[in-house]
Amino acid sequence: MSGAALTRSLFGLFFFGVCGAQDCPLHLTTSTVVVRYGDPVSVNCTVSEDHTGIGWEASEGSGPLTNNVQFVTWSLKHLTIWDIKPQCYVNFLKNGKHNQCEQELEVIVYKTPDSISISAVNHTGPMLEGKQYQLQCEVQNIAPVQNLTVKWYKGETLEDQTTYDNLTKTPLNVSSTLLITPTSADDGAQYSCVAELELGPEGPEPHPADTSEPLTITVHCESLMPVLTASL
Known part of the structure; x- marks a missing residue:
């Protein structure tokens, strides 16, 4: 398991709720990206509320849980994985409760x-x-x-x-x-x-x-x- 995934998993043990998609304050540059095999790829994930950590989880290109930023970028110089499912996730407080939500990026490699x-x-x-x-x-x-x-x-x-x-x-x-x-x-x-x-x-x-x-x-x-x- 990657360091980012482990951090996310451990942090998630302290959460009491997972927000629904309609309540998730994350926005991806695009919900689907089409990439020629071997080409570069880059997608931003932006959070619209105060948060306690935001990051990307993927088999390649994962980033650490980050505070004090409003967006994080998933990027690769050369995409050479045929089946990859990056997820942007954020931890935040809402109505006094800890929440976590995520947005999955659809990647089509051709x-x-x-x-x-x-x-x-x-x-x-x-x-x-x-x-x-x-x-x-x-x-x-x-x-x-x-x-x-x-x-x-x-x-x-x-x-x-x-x-x-x-x-x-x-x-x-x-x-x-x-x-x-x-x-x-x-x-x-x-x-x-x-x-x-x-x-x-x-x-x-x-x-x-x-x-x-x-x-x-x-x-x-x-x-x-x-x-x-x-x-x-």
Whole structure:
């Protein structure tokens, strides 16, 4: 246990009450912060009343219980923890009673993919008109998958999209498939897939997005079988 956490735990033994969220005199710069893996992060926590100690508790970046200040900052030069839950807490007197309350900061850590590629499954060379084929998009080492949408395009036209419900916070490899039945008009068409991270209102705009190299398809008409006729 960190020194800050131990101080908080020991101090909490002397408290008689914990205030509700509506009574908590703490205010965070933001309730949710979105950070690219490895980037710096910094959030202030301000107290609006007299207090007997304020501090941050986190697996990294904890600060000591501090008096005679109105705000404390949780900051890291490089955020490299995928699942971190910093909490700002304050001890104070209210109506003659000792109270303690806290505000938790939601941290969303994201990473764009190492690579994204598209291929035809179990097929090489020209495609035959009217036959069904499966295209596959491979996205390597991206997080968080629950915020990922893989979008399929034919040229500039959105054909389909895939979302994911995996709640794992660390990077994963994922794939998406698209079924196509090309016609002769699709000869030379270019398909591509885009891995887009939609990270909410606090996230970067435009959304982080990586696009595969296009897959150009060649479509041949299926040859007609020769019809043999007997001469009289």
